[in-house]
Amino acid sequence: NAGVTQTPKFQVLKTGQSMTLQCAQDMNHNSMYWYRQDPGMGLRLIYYSASEGTTDKGEVPNGYNVSRLNKREFSLRLESAAPSQTSVYFCASSDRGWDKNIQYFGAGTRLSVL
Amino acid sequence: DQQVKQNSPSLSVQEGRISILNCDYTNSMFDYFLWYKKYPAEGPTFLISISSIKDKNEDGRFTVFLNKSAKHLSLHIVPSQPGDSAVYFCAARAAGNKLTFGGGTRVLVKP
Numbered sequence: 001n002a003g004v005t006q007t008p009k010f011q012v013l014k015t016g017q018s019m020t021l022q023c024a025q026d027m028n029h030n031s032m033y034w035y036r037q038d039p040g041m042g043l044r045l046i047y048y049s050a051s052e053g054t055t056d057k058g059e060v061p062n063g064y065n066v067s068r069l070n071k072r073e074f075s076l077r078l079e080s081a082a083p084s085q086t087s088v089y090f091c092a093s094s095d096r097g098w099d100k101n102i103q104y105f106g107a108g109t110r111l112s113v114l
Numbered sequence: 115d116q117q118v119k120q121n122s123p124s125l126s127v128q129e130g131r132i133s134i135l136n137c138d139y140t141n142s143m144f145d146y147f148l149w150y151k152k153y154p155a156e157g158p159t160f161l162i163s164i165s166s167i168k169d170k171n172e173d174g175r176f177t178v179f180l181n182k183s184a185k186h187l188s189l190h191i192v193p194s195q196p197g198d199s200a201v202y203f204c205a206a207r208a209a210g211n212k213l214t215f216g217g218g219t220r221v222l223v224k225p
Contacts, residue, residue, distance in 0.1 A: 004157070031211060033212075035215075040123065040217050040218075041217055042118070042203055042215035042216050042218055043158070043205075043213075044215070045212060045213070045214075059214075090157055090158070092157075094211060096211070101146050101148065101163065101207050101211060101213075102148070102160045102163070103160075103211075103213060104160070105150075105157030105158045105159070106157050107155070107156055107157045108156075
């Protein structure tokens with residue numbers, strides 16, 4: 001019963017390097033999300049995908065791009081990493097519908113940009 | 115401008131006593147509220163929720179109260195157990211099922 005799986009769990013980058021964070025869910029959910037968590041800031045939405053084939057910006061999208069590869073997978077790309085992107089990144093998924101508000105989260109990717 | 119605020123960054127409580135976590139919001143368009151629990155090195159897990167048309171929802175030891183006029187919600191944990199030690203986030207839903215999270219409250223339950 002995997003739920004939401006994120007890879008990698010840890011990553012260290014140098015400023016200017018690029019990388020892609022992977023996320024996959026096996027719950028047949030329509031919607032997927034990327035958040036970042038910083039101390040005292042809670043979780044802030046970077047991008048989300050309401051359904052396969054659509055993506056939209058969240059609260060803090062600058063410096064990131066996303067791809068909804070299929071219904072299961074939603075990736076987050078940092079084209080040119082900056083120290084301000086040091087954070088813990090969480091992927092989440094949810095079903096659609098007024099009564100289906102619960103988002104299920106992966107275990108996170110801890111990223112350090114030096 | 116934080117639309118969802120948890121003003122207490124930490125809370126310490128004795129095992130068996132009540133834990134009360136508070137959350138304030140500013141956006142009157144929020145129509146659904148959730149509490150998540152997070153252990154270190156894990157993702158947040160859903161705990162309990164409440165619709166804006168209700169003022170109370172209970173699930174075992176956990177009760178969430180909503181005061182719409184005050185734009186305030188609280189989570190009560192009774193009795194508190196050592197396994198409840200974690201960070202708790204409140205979240206509010208706006209259009210498109212997007213959640214806005216508070217900054218979190220770290221709870222420590224002492225045996």
